[in-house]
Amino acid sequence: METLVQAPAWLRERREQASRRFAEVGFPTTRQEDWRFTNIAPIADAKFALAEGSFAQAPALISSVAVPGSLRLAIVNGQFAAGLSDLSAMPKGVRIAGLRDGARDGTDGLEQHLGKVFNIDAHPFAALNTSLLDDGVAIFVASGAVIETPIHIVVVTGSDLPSVASAKEGDKAVTAHPRVLVVAGAHSQVRIAQTFIGAADSVYFNNAVAEIVVGEGAIVDYYTDQRESERAYHVANIQAHVEAKGVFASHAFSTGAKIQRHDIGIGLKGEGADCTMNGVYLADDEKLMDTHTSLDHAMPHCTSHEIYKGILAGKAKAVFNGRIIVRLDAQKTDAKQTNRALLLSDEATINSNPQLEIFADDVKCTHGAAVGQLDEEAMFYLQARGLTRTEARDMLLHAFAGEVLDGLKIPALREQIETNFFNTLARDVALTA
Amino acid sequence: MLQVKNLKVRVEDREILKGINLTVNTGEVHAIMGPNGSGKSTLARALSGHPGYEVTEGQVVYDGKDLLDMDPDERAREGVFMAFQYPVEIPGVNNAYFLKAALNAKRKQQGLDELDAIDFMKVVKEKLKVLHIDDSMLLRSVNEGFSGGEKKRNEIFHMAVLEPALAVLDETDSGLDIDALRVVADGVNAMRSPDRSFIVVTHYQRLLNYIVPDFVHVLSDGKIVRSGGRELALELEEKGYAGQTAAGARQ
Numbered sequence: 001m002e003t004l005v006q007a008p009a010w011l012r013e014r015r016e017q018a019s020r021r022f023a024e025v026g027f028p029t030t031r032q033e034d035w036r037f038t039n040i041a042p043i044a045d046a047k048f049a050l051a052e053g054s055f056a057q058a059p060a061l062i063s064s065v066a067v068p069g070s071l072r073l074a075i076v077n078g079q080f081a082a083g084l085s086d087l088s089a090m091p092k093g094v095r096i097a098g099l100r101d102g103a104r105d106g107t108d109g110l111e112q113h114l115g116k117v118f119n120i121d122a123h124p125f126a127a128l129n130t131s132l133l134d135d136g137v138a139i140f141v142a143s144g145a146v147i148e149t150p151i152h153i154v155v156v157t158g159s160d161l162p163s164v165a166s167a168k169e170g171d172k173a174v175t176a177h178p179r180v181l182v183v184a185g186a187h188s189q190v191r192i193a194q195t196f197i198g199a200a201d202s203v204y205f206n207n208a209v210a211e212i213v214v215g216e217g218a219i220v221d222y223y224t225d226q227r228e229s230e231r232a233y234h235v236a237n238i239q240a241h242v243e244a245k246g247v248f249a250s251h252a253f254s255t256g257a258k259i260q261r262h263d264i265g266i267g268l269k270g271e272g273a274d275c276t277m278n279g280v281y282l283a284d285d286e287k288l289m290d291t292h293t294s295l296d297h298a299m300p301h302c303t304s305h306e307i308y309k310g311i312l313a314g315k316a317k318a319v320f321n322g323r324i325i326v327r328l329d330a331q332k333t334d335a336k337q338t339n340r341a342l343l344l345s346d347e348a349t350i351n352s353n354p355q356l357e358i359f360a361d362d363v364k365c366t367h368g369a370a371v372g373q374l375d376e377e378a379m380f381y382l383q384a385r386g387l388t389r390t391e392a393r394d395m396l397l398h399a400f401a402g403e404v405l406d407g408l409k410i411p412a413l414r415e416q417i418e419t420n421f422f423n424t425l426a427r428d429v430a431l432t433a
Numbered sequence: 434m435l436q437v438k439n440l441k442v443r444v445e446d447r448e449i450l451k452g453i454n455l456t457v458n459t460g461e462v463h464a465i466m467g468p469n470g471s472g473k474s475t476l477a478r479a480l481s482g483h484p485g486y487e488v489t490e491g492q493v494v495y496d497g498k499d500l501l502d503m504d505p506d507e508r509a510r511e512g513v514f515m516a517f518q519y520p521v522e523i524p525g526v527n528n529a530y531f532l533k534a535a536l537n538a539k540r541k542q543q544g545l546d547e548l549d550a551i552d553f554m555k556v557v558k559e560k561l562k563v564l565h566i567d568d569s570m571l572l573r574s575v576n577e578g579f580s581g582g583e584k585k586r587n588e589i590f591h592m593a594v595l596e597p598a599l600a601v602l603d604e605t606d607s608g609l610d611i612d613a614l615r616v617v618a619d620g621v622n623a624m625r626s627p628d629r630s631f632i633v634v635t636h637y638q639r640l641l642n643y644i645v646p647d648f649v650h651v652l653s654d655g656k657i658v659r660s661g662g663r664e665l666a667l668e669l670e671e672k673g674y675a676g677q678t679a680a681g682a683r684q
């Protein structure tokens with residue numbers, strides 16, 4: 001591609017390095033520990049075409065998830081779409097750059113951070129994304145700036161070709177490698193949401209990477225709403241570095257995609273940093289939802305809180321792997337991890353695996369995992385007061401997810417995510433009597 | 434209002450109710466008494482439609498309709514309320530939010546407009562005042578961390594808001610101290626009306642000092658062995674349940 005050639009030397013170098021890395025490791029297989037329960041053969045075996053340009057449904061998809069009052073950044077098929085973005089609410093202290101134009105123009109901070117937060121060795125798909133790094137968005141928040149306007153990144157993927165019947169016909173389907181970079185300066189505050197969406201029932205493969213730098217004392221909330229097409233493949237890597245006394249919260253909500261693999265890694269790189277890593281996923285049909293989280297406590301006096309909640313129906317499968325590393329220097333670490341899953345059908349399964357690696361000796365680390373069914377006595381109690389089984393179930397599921405939903409600090413986004421959540425439930429989840 | 438005819442109910446593999454016959458007219462208060470294991474609570478739960486209680490024979494006609502043919506939630510929306518012996522704790526579900534959903538489900542069934550948050554709060558505040566229940570109960574998760582007395586008061590509060598046509602109280606008095614018992618009894622008495630019937634299931638006659646029943650039935654081994662007026666409860670208090678068997682009743 002022409003644009004790839006025009007990129008500055010530093011970017012070409014990073015791409016080539018990633019390209020060599022990916023050529024070396026290739027797509028992961030189930031023989032690898034980190035991919036034991038997630039067979040990505042449907043992605044590896046299909047021949048997706050690198051998407052270019054926009055498609056007819058993109059504007060409608062973007063407006064379907066619009067969050068009023070926010071700054072909107074549209075990424076269509078991996079490319080920053082200025083025309084579909086809404087920058088009218090641009091607050092003081094925020095700099096936005098398309099990655100392609102930004103790299104060409106020498107935008108301040110890009111060379112310093114892009115591809116530097118992520119260790120491409122850790123993840124073949126991240127290496128693949130970097131090897132094809134062409135466009136995306138970068139958000140810079142000035143030191144000390146408190147941004148009240150939410151920033152909403154909408155990632156749409158698809159093509160105008162008729163929807164294909166299966167991944168084997170993937171040669172007609174597209175793939176995109178959207179990229180996001182967030183750099184929050186010292187003592188700044190910002191809330192950023194990222195929504196992934198595609199045309200209903202369309203097949204595509206989205207391989208996203210987001211890198212986030214949380215400066216000293218900065219406070220960053222990052223929300224992810226994965227509502228891809230039911231037949232799409234979604235791989236996403238979010239990696240954040242948190243400096244001293246920085247506060248980072250990731251909240252991930254997932255309802256879409258046939259196969260989802262989320263890797264969220266947070267490195268607490270400075271003393272007294274704090275992070276929250278929460279998520280709710282709803283998997284139905286024959287979906288596979290895999291979440292791998294990794295928390296790296298590298299410095300003393302850091303705290304982390306992690307809660308993941310899964311709701312599984314039909315023949316869905318989920319994987320949760322929660323890794324916490326407490327390094328030798330990370331004394332006085334306080335880490336808490338909870339993973340809970342509700343199975344709404346007998347055929348749904350989950351593999352849950354907490355993975356604690358603790359090298360410091362003065363730390364507090366707790367983890368708990370629980371898998372259960374809906375409490376039938378509670379169901380009966382609600383029904384005996386007049387609620388239908390569906391209403392009773394939704395109420396209990398809402399309560400189950402509530403702890404995580406409460407962390408959504410953008411009301412319009414919360415409403416949108418909750419509505420989507422219960423629409424998905426109503427559409428697909430058959431009641432088990 | 435309610436006709437129970439030859440009702441037989443099985444729990445797992447055991448037949449617990451062995452042919453109950455009972456008629457409750459509108460406006461009446463019936464007390465069901467009996468020793469442990471006689472089937473009192475089974476009767477209450479079968480009337481509410483608990484899935485663990487299988488009706489093997491008999492009929493229950495409520496307001497001219499076949500009650501046994503209705504799901505538990507339909508029964509509730511048709512005006513049947515059960516105060517649970519063991520109210521269930523539901524973490525994360527706000528008491529007021531739940532009650533509003535329940536009330537509106539019933540109003541919808543009756544063809545009435547659903548109440549918005551403001552109108553609902555008006556109804557609720559008034560009931561709380563009558564029942565001398567603290568507002569804080571609204572904000573808490575349903576029954577979560579409630580004391581035994583609070584749970585029972587919450588049941589009465591739900592009943593007051595939902596205004597059922599038939600209320601079944603399943604051992605609402607058990608485990609209550611005298612103050613809590615008075616709150617419960619006052620709540621029931623405040624709701625007594627010519628349009629509303631009560632079935633009060635209790636092991637002890639103590640509650641009946643406060644909720645004076647029109648009829649008392651004694652249950653033993655799955656059957657009603659004696660029926661009478663309030664004086665029957667007093668007699669039971671004096672003599673106990675010993676001898677209250679089907680055979681005894683025939684003498």
